[in-house]
Amino acid sequence: MRSRRPSSPSNSTEMRDSGWRTIRRVAPYIWSKDPKWVRIRVCLAMAVLVLSKAVAVYTPVLYKGAVDSLAEDGASQLALGAIGLTVAYGMARVMTIGFQQLRDAIFAPVAQRAFRQLALETFNHIHRLSMRYHITRKTGGLSRIIERGVKGVEFLLRFLVFSIGPLFLELFLVAVVLAILFDVWYLGVVLATIAVYVWFTFAVTEWRVKLRRQMNDQDTDANQKAIDSLLNYETVKYFVAEDREAARYDVALKGYASAALKTAYSLAFLNFGQSLIITTGLVGVMVLAAVGVQNGTLTVGDFVMVNAYMIQITVPLNFLGSVYREIRQSLVDMGEMFDLLEQPADVSDKPGAGVLKVTKGAITLQDLRFSYEPEREILKGVSIDVAGGQTVAIVGSTGSGKSTIGRLLFRFYDVTGGALLIDGQDVRDVTQKSLHQAIGVVPQDTVLFNDTIRYNIAYGLDGATQEQVEQAARDAQIHDFVMALPDGYDTQVGERGLKLSGGEKQRVGIARTLLKNPPILLLDEATSALDTDTEQEIKEALARAGQGRTVITIAHRLSTVAEADKIVVLEQGEIAEVGTHDALLAEEGRYWHLWQLQKSDEMVA
Numbered sequence: 001m002r003s004r005r006p007s008s009p010s011n012s013t014e015m016r017d018s019g020w021r022t023i024r025r026v027a028p029y030i031w032s033k034d035p036k037w038v039r040i041r042v043c044l045a046m047a048v049l050v051l052s053k054a055v056a057v058y059t060p061v062l063y064k065g066a067v068d069s070l071a072e073d074g075a076s077q078l079a080l081g082a083i084g085l086t087v088a089y090g091m092a093r094v095m096t097i098g099f100q101q102l103r104d105a106i107f108a109p110v111a112q113r114a115f116r117q118l119a120l121e122t123f124n125h126i127h128r129l130s131m132r133y134h135i136t137r138k139t140g141g142l143s144r145i146i147e148r149g150v151k152g153v154e155f156l157l158r159f160l161v162f163s164i165g166p167l168f169l170e171l172f173l174v175a176v177v178l179a180i181l182f183d184v185w186y187l188g189v190v191l192a193t194i195a196v197y198v199w200f201t202f203a204v205t206e207w208r209v210k211l212r213r214q215m216n217d218q219d220t221d222a223n224q225k226a227i228d229s230l231l232n233y234e235t236v237k238y239f240v241a242e243d244r245e246a247a248r249y250d251v252a253l254k255g256y257a258s259a260a261l262k263t264a265y266s267l268a269f270l271n272f273g274q275s276l277i278i279t280t281g282l283v284g285v286m287v288l289a290a291v292g293v294q295n296g297t298l299t300v301g302d303f304v305m306v307n308a309y310m311i312q313i314t315v316p317l318n319f320l321g322s323v324y325r326e327i328r329q330s331l332v333d334m335g336e337m338f339d340l341l342e343q344p345a346d347v348s349d350k351p352g353a354g355v356l357k358v359t360k361g362a363i364t365l366q367d368l369r370f371s372y373e374p375e376r377e378i379l380k381g382v383s384i385d386v387a388g389g390q391t392v393a394i395v396g397s398t399g400s401g402k403s404t405i406g407r408l409l410f411r412f413y414d415v416t417g418g419a420l421l422i423d424g425q426d427v428r429d430v431t432q433k434s435l436h437q438a439i440g441v442v443p444q445d446t447v448l449f450n451d452t453i454r455y456n457i458a459y460g461l462d463g464a465t466q467e468q469v470e471q472a473a474r475d476a477q478i479h480d481f482v483m484a485l486p487d488g489y490d491t492q493v494g495e496r497g498l499k500l501s502g503g504e505k506q507r508v509g510i511a512r513t514l515l516k517n518p519p520i521l522l523l524d525e526a527t528s529a530l531d532t533d534t535e536q537e538i539k540e541a542l543a544r545a546g547q548g549r550t551v552i553t554i555a556h557r558l559s560t561v562a563e564a565d566k567i568v569v570l571e572q573g574e575i576a577e578v579g580t581h582d583a584l585l586a587e588e589g590r591y592w593h594l595w596q597l598q599k600s601d602e603m604v605a
C-alpha cells in the first residue's frame with residue numbers, strides 16, 4: 001500500500017526552520033574532521049565545481065571567437081583560427097562535463113557516509129525508545145520515516161550541492177561577464193527575466209503542490225479500497241458483493257483520474273509560462289545585441305555569444321520548479337526523521353549506572369505503584385518477596401496488572417512509585433543492558449523472525465553452535481518435532497512465525513530463552529487455550545527451564561501454577577492473597593473461588 005505523504009509546511013518560516021534544522025543535523029556528517037578524507041573531499045569537490053563553472057562560462061567566449069574569426073576571414077578562405085577556436089570550444093564543453101562528473105565522484109563517498117550514519121543513528125535511536133513510544137507507532141510507519149528521511153537528505157544534498165548552488169554560481173558569473181563585456185542593460189534584462197521566472201515558478205509550484213497532494217490522497221484512497229476489498233476476499237464472496245466492490249473502487253479511481261488530469265494541465269501551464277518568460281528575456285537581450293551589431297559596437301560573434309549564454313542558463317532553470325517542489329517535500333520528510341531523533345527515550349540509563357550483579361536472583365517488589373496514564377493507576381502498592389531460586393506465580397482476573405509487573409521488571413517502563421530490586425539493586429540504578437542480560441522472558445505470544453527455526457533458536461546466544469541449539473530444543477521439547485519436518489532446523493517459520501502453531505512457536509521461544517541461560521526467568525503464560533497434550537508438553541518444558549533459576553510466572557490458567565513455591569493473587573492492582581496452592585485452597589478465599597470457576601470451565605470444555 002502506498003502511504004499518504006505528509007503535508008508540506010504551509011509557510012516559508014516553517015520551511016526556513018526545517019531547512020536550518022536539516023543543515024544543523026547534516027552538516028556534522030559532511031563537514032567532519034574525522035576521518036580526515038571527508039573534509040578533503042568536500043574541499044576538492046567544491047574546487048572542481050568552481051572550475052567546471054568557470055570553464056562553462058568561458059565556453060561561449062570561444063564560440064564568439066570562432067564566429068568572429070569566420071566573419072572576418074570570409075567563408076571562402078581557410079579559417080585556421082576559427083577551426084582552432086571551434087576545437088577549443090568542443091574541448092571546453094567536454095571539460096565542463098568531465099569536471100561535473102569528477103565532482104560527483106569525489107563527493108559521492110562523503111554523501112554515502114552521511115546517509116549510512118544517519119540511517120544507523122535513527123535505527124539505534126528507535127531501538128532505544130521506550131515501549132510506550134513503540135506501542136503507539138506502527139513499525140511500518142517508522143521504517144518509512146527512516147527511508148524517506150534518508151532519501152530526503154540524499155536529495156537535498158544532491159540538489160543543493162550539485163544543482164541549486166552551481167546554478168546560482170553560474171548565474172552570477174554570467175551576470176558579471178555580461179556586465180563587463182556588454183553593458184548594464186543586458187544585465188538588467190537578464191536579472192529581470194530571472195526574477196520573473198523564479199517568482200512565476202515558485203508561485204505556480206506552490207499551487208501545484210496542493211494539486212499533487214490531492215492527487216496523492218486520491219491515490220491512497222483508491223489503493224486502500226482495493227487492498228481492503230482484497231483482504232476481505234471471503235466476505236465479499238459471502239455477500240456476492242463483487243459489483244459493489246468494483247463500483248466503490250471505480251469511484252476512487254475516478255477521483256484519482258480527475259486529480260491527475262488537473263496536475264497534468266497545471267504542468268503544461270507551468271512549462272508554457274516558463275518558456276514564455278525565458279524566450280521574452282532571450283529575445284530582449286538578442287534585440288539589444290542586434291542593435292549593437294548594426295551600430296557597429298558589437299560583432300556577430302557577440303550576438304551568438306549572448307544567445308549561447310541565455311541558452312546555457314535556461315537549461316538548469318527549467319528544473320527549478322521540480323527541484324523546489326522536491327526540496328520542500330524533502331524538508332518535510334527530514335523533519336519527521338529529525339523529530340524522531342529528538343524524541344527522548346523515557347527509560348534511560350542513569351549517568352554512571354552500574355552493572356547488575358545477580359548472586360542469588362532474589363526479587364523484591366516494594367510498594368510498587370504504576371500507571372500507564374496518569375488518571376488510571378494500574379498497580380496500587382504491590383509488595384512481593386521472591387527468594388533466589390524460588391518459583392512465584394502471579395494470578396488474578398484479566399486486567400488486574402499481572403503482565404504489567406513483568407514489564408516493570410524488565411524495565412520497559414519505570415515505576416511511578418515504590419521500587420523493584422534484584423539482589424538488593426534497584427533496577428533503575430543499573431544499566432538496561434545488564435538487566436536485560438539477566439532476565440529471560442517467554443512472552444504470552446512469541447513472535448519469531450522471518451527466518452529458519454535454527455536462526456530463531458540460536459538468537460538466544462550470539463554464536464550458538466548446532467549442538468547448543470539442539471540441546472536447547474530438546475530441553476524445550478521441540479527437537480523431535482523439528483526433526484520430523486522435511487527441512488528440519490532449516491524450516492522457514494514465515495512472517496512473525498505464522499507457519500508454526502501457537503504451541504510450537506512458544507516452545508521455540510522457550511528454547512531460545514534456555515540458550516540465553518539467564519538467572520531469572522519471566523514466563524508470561526499463553527492465554528490462548530492450548531490442547532491438553534500441548535499444554536502438558538509446554539508445562540514440562542517450562543518446569544525444566546525453571547530449574548536452578550528464580551522464576552516469575554504470570555499465569556492465566558491456574559492448572560499450571562499448583563507447584564509454585566508461592567502464589568500471589570492480584571485483584572485490580574492490589575494483592576488479595578498470598579500463599580501456596582494448598583494453603584490458598586484451604587482459605588476458601590479469592591484463589592479458591594477462581595479455582596472453582598476454572599474447574600467448572602474445564603468440565604464444560
Ligand SMILES: Nc1ncnc2c1ncn2[C@@H]1O[C@H](COP(=O)(O)OP(=O)(O)OP(=O)(O)O)[C@@H](O)[C@H]1O
Binds near residue numbers: 396402403404556
Ligand atoms: N500501554 C498501555 N496503556 C494503557 N493501559 C494499558 C497499557 N497496557 C495495559 N494497560 C491496561 O493495564 C491494565 C493491566 O494490564 P495487564 O496487561 O497487566 O493485565 P493482565 O493482568 O496481565 O491481564 P491479562 O490476564 O488479560 O493478560 C489493563 O486494564 C490494561 O488495559
